[in-house]
Amino acid sequence: MATNKNFEIAIVGGGITGLTLAIALYHRGINIKIYEQAPKFGEIGAGISFGPNAVAAMKKCHTGIYDSFEKVCTRNSWPSKSKVWFDYLNGYDKSLKQAGHQKAEFTITNSVGQNGVHRAHFLDEMVKLVPEDIARFGKRLRSINEGSGGKLVMHFEDGSEAQADAVIGSDGIKSTVRKVMFGVDHPCAHPSYTHKYAYRGLVPMEQAVEAIGEERAKNSCMHMGPGGHVLTFPVNHGQILNIVAFHTNKDDWPDYQRLTRPVKREDALSDFSGYGPNVIQLLKLTKPDLDCWAIFDLGDNPVPRFNKGRVVIVGDAAHATSPHHGAGAGFCIEDSLVMATLLQDERVKSPKDLEAAFTAFDANRRERSQWLVQSSRFISDCYEWQAPGVGDDFKKIEHEINTRNGIITEFDIEKMCSDATEELTKTLRQSNL
Ligand SMILES: Cc1cc2nc3c(=O)[nH]c(=O)nc-3n(C[C@H](O)[C@H](O)[C@H](O)COP(=O)(O)OP(=O)(O)OC[C@H]3O[C@@H](n4cnc5c(N)ncnc54)[C@H](O)[C@@H]3O)c2cc1C
Known part of the structure; x- marks a missing residue:
C-alpha cells in the first residue's frame, strides 16, 4: 500500500x-x-x-x-434473549429448596446482547x-x-x-x-491485587440444563451474593457452559509473580458454602481440578x-x-x-x-x-x-x-x-x- x-x-x-x-x-x-x-x-x-x-x-x-x-x-441460545447481557439472580436465595429454574431479579440489556468468544x-x-x-x-x-x-x-x-x-x-x-x-x-x-479471585470451569451444556433448567443454562446469568458472584454464559456454539465464580476476601495472593494457581473444586464449594442450590450445583459440575485467577488491576x-x-x-x-x-x-x-x-x-x-x-x-x-x-x-x-x-x-x-x-x-x-x-x-x- x-x-x-x-x-x-x-x-x-x-x-x-x-x-x-x-x-x-x-x-x-x-x-x-x-x-x-x-x-x-x-x-x-x-x-x-x-x-x-x-x-x-x-x-x-x-x-x-x-x-x-x-x-x-456464541450468543445466548434463546432468540428472546438476543439483547440480554445478563439476567441477574439472587444466588443466595434460601427459599429455593433445590436446583432448577429460578426467576431473575432484573435483566440488563444492550444492543448486541451477550457474545462470548x-x-x-x-x-x-x-x-x-x-x-x-x-x-x-x-x-x-x-x-x-x-x-x-x-x-x-x-x-x-x-x-x-x-x-x-x-x-x-x-x-x-x-x-x-x-x-x-x-x-x-x-x-x-x-x-495491585484486588482481593478477588475467580474459579473458572467449563461444563457440558446437557449437564447444566439438567441441573438448573434450559433458560438459565443456555443464556447468560449472573448469580449475586455476599462476597461472591458467579457468572455463566454459553461458549463453543452453545455446547459448553462457561462458569466464572468470583470470591472476595482479605487474604493476600500467595505468589505475586503468578496470576493463576491450580485449586480443587472443594475450594470453590467451601468459598460458596451458604449459597443457594443453583450456585452449588453449578460448582459441583466443574472438574475436580480447577484454575483460580487472581484479579489484579492498576x-x-x-x-x-x-x-x-x-x-x-x-x-x-x-x-x-x-x-x-x-x-x-x-x-x-x-x-x-x-x-x-x-x-x-x-x-x-x-x-x-x-x-x-x-x-x-x-x-x-x-x-x-x-x-x-x-x-x-x-x-x-x-x-x-x-x-x-x-x-x-x-x-x-x-x-x-x-x-x-x-x-x-x-x-x-x-x-x-x-x-x-x-x-x-x-x-x-x-x-x-
Ligand atoms: C478473568 C478475566 C476475564 C475477562 N473478561 C473480559 C471480558 O469478558 N471482556 C473484555 O472486554 N475483557 C475481559 N477481560 C480483560 C481482557 O482479558 C484484557 O483487557 C485483555 O486481554 C488485555 O489484552 P492485552 O493485549 O492488552 O494484554 P495481554 O493479553 O496480557 O497481552 C500481552 C502480550 O504481551 C506479551 N508480553 C508481555 N511482556 C512482554 C515483554 N517484556 N516482551 C515481549 N512481549 C511481552 C505477552 O506474552 C502477551 O502476548 C478479562 C480479564 C480477566 C483477567
Missing part, C-alpha cells in the same frame, strides 16, 4: 491489543513489526465477551477483525489478517534506549536488539514498557501518562482493569482504533510527529480508561452486595449497572476518533512552536 509515512513502529506484545493494533496499522499502510516474548501468538483463558462499543471499534479498525469475531462468537479461537482468526513475517517471536523486551541515529533501540532478553522510530507497548498488565517509561520504583510499575497506582517521547503504552499495559464490566479488552480495541486513526493522519509523516500523535492518544484515552478501572471495582462490590449506599437493594444495583454500562457501551466511536484528530491538531501545533 502506498504511504507517505517515513517511520517504522515497533509493537511490543501480541495479545488482543497488539494484534488488533497491528492489523489496523498494517492495513493503513504503516510500517510495523510485532515483538512477542512467546514462541507464537496465543491466549490463555477461556471466554471473553464484547459490548457494542467494542464491536463498533472492531469494525472501524478493520472489518476482518469483526468478521473473525462473528465467526467464533474463546480467546484463542478469536486470536487464531485474527492472525490470518497480517503477513507471517510481521512478528518476531521469543523476543522478551528488557530495555529501550535512544541510539546514535535517533532511532529507539530495543534490547531483548535473548541478547538481540532491534530498532524502530517509536515503540508501542501492548505488553499487558505487567508491562516492561511501562517500567521503562517510569522506572521500576514508580508505583505504577506494580499492579486501580491503586494509575499511570500518570500513557506516553513519554516516542514510547507509548496501550491496552492492559496502560489501564489494566478487573473484569467486572466485561469491558477491558473492548477498551483495548478502542485504543487500537484511536492509535490507528492518529498514525494514519496525513500530517503524521516523520518520527518527530509521532510524539505529538502519542500525546494526543494520552489526552484522548486516559480519562475514560482509568474511569473503567475504578468503576469495575465498584460494580463488583454491587454484585456482591457490599457497595456503600447500595448494599443488597436490587433496584439500586440495577440502576448502578445501567448507568455505568451506558457510559461504556453507548459511546460514540466516531466522535472518539474525531476528538483524537482534533487533539492531534493541537499537539502538532505545539510541537512545531
Whole structure:
C-alpha cells in the first residue's frame, strides 16, 4: 500500500491489543513489526465477551477483525434473549429448596446482547489478517534506549536488539514498557491485587440444563451474593457452559509473580458454602481440578501518562482493569482504533510527529480508561452486595449497572476518533512552536 509515512513502529506484545493494533496499522499502510516474548501468538483463558462499543471499534479498525469475531462468537441460545447481557439472580436465595429454574431479579440489556468468544479461537482468526513475517517471536523486551541515529533501540532478553522510530507497548498488565517509561520504583510499575479471585470451569451444556433448567443454562446469568458472584454464559456454539465464580476476601495472593494457581473444586464449594442450590450445583459440575485467577488491576497506582517521547503504552499495559464490566479488552480495541486513526493522519509523516500523535492518544484515552478501572471495582462490590449506599437493594444495583454500562457501551466511536484528530491538531501545533 502506498504511504507517505517515513517511520517504522515497533509493537511490543501480541495479545488482543497488539494484534488488533497491528492489523489496523498494517492495513493503513504503516510500517510495523510485532515483538512477542512467546514462541507464537496465543491466549490463555477461556471466554471473553464484547459490548457494542467494542464491536463498533472492531469494525472501524478493520472489518476482518469483526468478521473473525462473528465467526467464533456464541450468543445466548434463546432468540428472546438476543439483547440480554445478563439476567441477574439472587444466588443466595434460601427459599429455593433445590436446583432448577429460578426467576431473575432484573435483566440488563444492550444492543448486541451477550457474545462470548474463546480467546484463542478469536486470536487464531485474527492472525490470518497480517503477513507471517510481521512478528518476531521469543523476543522478551528488557530495555529501550535512544541510539546514535535517533532511532529507539530495543534490547531483548535473548541478547538481540532491534530498532524502530517509536515503540508501542501492548505488553499487558505487567508491562516492561511501562517500567521503562517510569522506572521500576514508580508505583505504577506494580499492579495491585484486588482481593478477588475467580474459579473458572467449563461444563457440558446437557449437564447444566439438567441441573438448573434450559433458560438459565443456555443464556447468560449472573448469580449475586455476599462476597461472591458467579457468572455463566454459553461458549463453543452453545455446547459448553462457561462458569466464572468470583470470591472476595482479605487474604493476600500467595505468589505475586503468578496470576493463576491450580485449586480443587472443594475450594470453590467451601468459598460458596451458604449459597443457594443453583450456585452449588453449578460448582459441583466443574472438574475436580480447577484454575483460580487472581484479579489484579492498576486501580491503586494509575499511570500518570500513557506516553513519554516516542514510547507509548496501550491496552492492559496502560489501564489494566478487573473484569467486572466485561469491558477491558473492548477498551483495548478502542485504543487500537484511536492509535490507528492518529498514525494514519496525513500530517503524521516523520518520527518527530509521532510524539505529538502519542500525546494526543494520552489526552484522548486516559480519562475514560482509568474511569473503567475504578468503576469495575465498584460494580463488583454491587454484585456482591457490599457497595456503600447500595448494599443488597436490587433496584439500586440495577440502576448502578445501567448507568455505568451506558457510559461504556453507548459511546460514540466516531466522535472518539474525531476528538483524537482534533487533539492531534493541537499537539502538532505545539510541537512545531
Ligand atoms: C478473568 C478475566 C476475564 C475477562 N473478561 C473480559 C471480558 O469478558 N471482556 C473484555 O472486554 N475483557 C475481559 N477481560 C480483560 C481482557 O482479558 C484484557 O483487557 C485483555 O486481554 C488485555 O489484552 P492485552 O493485549 O492488552 O494484554 P495481554 O493479553 O496480557 O497481552 C500481552 C502480550 O504481551 C506479551 N508480553 C508481555 N511482556 C512482554 C515483554 N517484556 N516482551 C515481549 N512481549 C511481552 C505477552 O506474552 C502477551 O502476548 C478479562 C480479564 C480477566 C483477567
